Amino acid sequence: MRSVQIFFQMMAANLRGLMAFKADFLVSFSAGLLSQTIGLLFLGVLFSNISTVAGWTVFEAAVLYGYMFVGEGMMTLFFQGTNGLWRQVRRGEIDRYMLRPLSLEQQIFGRDINLAGAGTTMTGLAVLGYSLSRLNIDWSWWRILVLLASLILGPIIRVNINFACSAAVLLLDGGGIKGIVDDLYEMGKYPLDIYPKAFRMLLLTLVPYAAISFVPAAVLLGKRPVAYILFLPAAAVLILLLRKFVFHKAIEHYEGAGN
Amino acid sequence: MITARALTKEFKIPRKQPGLKGAIRHLIHGTYDCKRAVDGVDFSIEQGEAVAYIGPNGAGKSTTIKMLTGILRPTSGEIRIHGVDPQKERIKNAKNIGVVFGQRTQLWWDIPVEESFSLLKNIYQVPDEVYSENLRLFQEIFGLSEFMGHSARKLSLGQRMRADLAAALLHNPSTVFLDEPTIGLDIGTKEAMRELIQKINRERGVTIILTSHDLRDVEDICRRIIVIDHGKVVCDQEIRALVAQYPMDRGLQITLSAKSPGLLEALRAKEGITHAAMEDTHTLSVEFDPNLHTAFSLVKEIDQSAVILDFKLKEPSIERMIEQIYRSGEGAK
Ligand SMILES: Nc1ncnc2c1ncn2[C@@H]1O[C@H](COP(=O)(O)OP(=O)(O)O)[C@@H](O)[C@H]1O
Ligand SMILES: [Mg+2]
Numbered sequence A: 001m002r003s004v005q006i007f008f009q010m011m012a013a014n015l016r017g018l019m020a021f022k023a024d025f026l027v028s029f030s031a032g033l034l035s036q037t038i039g040l041l042f043l044g045v046l047f048s049n050i051s052t053v054a055g056w057t058v059f060e061a062a063v064l065y066g067y068m069f070v071g072e073g074m075m076t077l078f079f080q081g082t083n084g085l086w087r088q089v090r091r092g093e094i095d096r097y098m099l100r101p102l103s104l105e106q107q108i109f110g111r112d113i114n115l116a117g118a119g120t121t122m123t124g125l126a127v128l129g130y131s132l133s134r135l136n137i138d139w140s141w142w143r144i145l146v147l148l149a150s151l152i153l154g155p156i157i158r159v160n161i162n163f164a165c166s167a168a169v170l171l172l173d174g175g176g177i178k179g180i181v182d183d184l185y186e187m188g189k190y191p192l193d194i195y196p197k198a199f200r201m202l203l204l205t206l207v208p209y210a211a212i213s214f215v216p217a218a219v220l221l222g223k224r225p226v227a228y229i230l231f232l233p234a235a236a237v238l239i240l241l242l243r244k245f246v247f248h249k250a251i252e253h254y255e256g257a258g259n
Numbered sequence B: 001m002i003t004a005r006a007l008t009k010e011f012k013i014p015r016k017q018p019g020l021k022g023a024i025r026h027l028i029h030g031t032y033d034c035k036r037a038v039d040g041v042d043f044s045i046e047q048g049e050a051v052a053y054i055g056p057n058g059a060g061k062s063t064t065i066k067m068l069t070g071i072l073r074p075t076s077g078e079i080r081i082h083g084v085d086p087q088k089e090r091i092k093n094a095k096n097i098g099v100v101f102g103q104r105t106q107l108w109w110d111i112p113v114e115e116s117f118s119l120l121k122n123i124y125q126v127p128d129e130v131y132s133e134n135l136r137l138f139q140e141i142f143g144l145s146e147f148m149g150h151s152a153r154k155l156s157l158g159q160r161m162r163a164d165l166a167a168a169l170l171h172n173p174s175t176v177f178l179d180e181p182t183i184g185l186d187i188g189t190k191e192a193m194r195e196l197i198q199k200i201n202r203e204r205g206v207t208i209i210l211t212s213h214d215l216r217d218v219e220d221i222c223r224r225i226i227v228i229d230h231g232k233v234v235c236d237q238e239i240r241a242l243v244a245q246y247p248m249d250r251g252l253q254i255t256l257s258a259k260s261p262g263l264l265e266a267l268r269a270k271e272g273i274t275h276a277a278m279e280d281t282h283t284l285s286v287e288f289d290p291n292l293h294t295a296f297s298l299v300k301e302i303d304q305s306a307v308i309l310d311f312k313l314k315e316p317s318i319e320r321m322i323e324q325i326y327r328s329g330e331g332a333k
Helices: A002-019 A022-049 A058-078 A085-090 A093-098 A104-109 A116-133 A141-172 A176-187 A197-204 A214-220 A226-252 B019-029 B061-068 B090-096 B113-123 B128-142 B157-169 B187-204 B215-221 B239-245 B263-269 B295-303 B318-332
Strands: B002-014 B032-045 B050-054 B076-081 B097-101 B175-179 B207-211 B224-229 B232-238 B250-256 B273-278 B283-288 B308-314
Touching (some): A002 B113, A022 A058, A022 A116, A058 A116, A058 A141, A085 A141, A104 A226, A141 A176, A141 A214, A214 A226, B050 B061, B050 B215, B061 B076, B061 B207, B090 B097, B097 B157, B113 B157, B128 B187, B157 B175, B157 B187, B187 B207, B207 B215, B250 B295, B263 B273, B283 B295
Parallel strands (some): B050 B207
Antiparallel strands (some): B002 B032, B224 B232, B273 B283
């Protein structure tokens, strides 16, 4: 409990640090809004010529975008520290974390707040809300439950994918893996059915971007049976364990920041 | 008590050919160069000691400190800090120690110093009375209040290092590691830093382990030095015993009324004169072997070819002593 309290104190301090630069505050917030809106334009262009992609209409596909934006936004907003671990190594930040009587994960999670994430999250929620309202969904209790669970677990999955990838870059001492994971992120914005089987499996298990977007969307829209939602908690547990494993290995290999 | 037994650290430096092909080959074969930075170091330090850990650049000082503080994993050997293995029980060890790295700040970059301190107070669970007593002491010696409201980013180096040392001492650690804490600082800040370190060592019995290139730090703070070279301990002694053991060349500083041609050459040609040079136009500096010359006989001799205005004997300094240790170490190889 004490560590939770310290985490919140760290976050509050980060936030106050940000507030000191009011101009920055607004700029990064709008940058978040803008960059996601540009992403949406692409969706518009895609659907201007064809009416459905793998049986999904434009509003159905927009639900996927909304989910991905929310995950991305929450990560950027609160857990920016999981990005670019190698940079933190080079700057000696990891050395500093090791000198403190706190777990390394806690310090990495609590490192930074980035307000661009607030813009992205709000865009995501707006896109999600508007699209769902245009889709005549019958909001039975289990659909509401699926929506809530996906909005909580989605960002958790997103953060852990990011963290695992960042740790893997450290471990393998190379950037190749980051490019691959970023490409998979883009794939999470479209219906899984358009990809070959191997990619579908990958997106549901090892790099489960589809569990953030496609799984809850397909269940909410009746494109998959209700039991399909089990991919969501399963992927969350799997990526959590994977992240812990990769991070542990990366720290085991840690050779310090040099001089 | 702090002990290191056969402590060794080898860095594996990846041997990669350039380009993608090299990266892939490296991934498969994984060839490494080994750099042994610390090589079988042994020492044992009692609670309350103040020890200087010194050696030339690249000797392995920082690497040793990083292993003692739990940042780096030793390749082999054993460390105990108050009975704790800093690698296996990093968090437990972290509670007992305070650490300052001269080149890097331990403070949060974007947060006011004040707020960093209050975070640290919470993290280390520092009781209110201890916290305010410590702040009072730091304020008295360091005058922290003038920049407590600024973020670390905005501090000058001198202010930042004062804040850093204070931050490292906030939780009353029983051992403090200082790696080049005074590097690049102005004299005033250096002296304030020394004063505080000395005070917590003498009055609170805090163990101090210090690396520094400024031997004034060593003289003022430490009573024992461990000299390390190429990763190995080449000397571990009380400073006082060391001074007695190294019958040093003595030094003379002589002020002449004018430059005297031929004098330096004549001095250098003599046996038992280890050094002769003009420090400036009027000041001659001579070092000699006390077994072959006395200061008086030399002054008398120089007096015959030049006009001496003044002279003084130079005390053997730790600096020259350490130079000798390095020199004798080089000779042994
Ligand atoms: N992270 C690292 N990777 C590879 N070599 C390192 C690393 N850190 C230090 N070294 C090497 O180890 C040796 C000892 O370094 P260091 O302990 O920093 O020396 P000192 O602090 O005594 O100047 C040096 O040769 C240095 O280049
Ligand atoms: Mg060093």
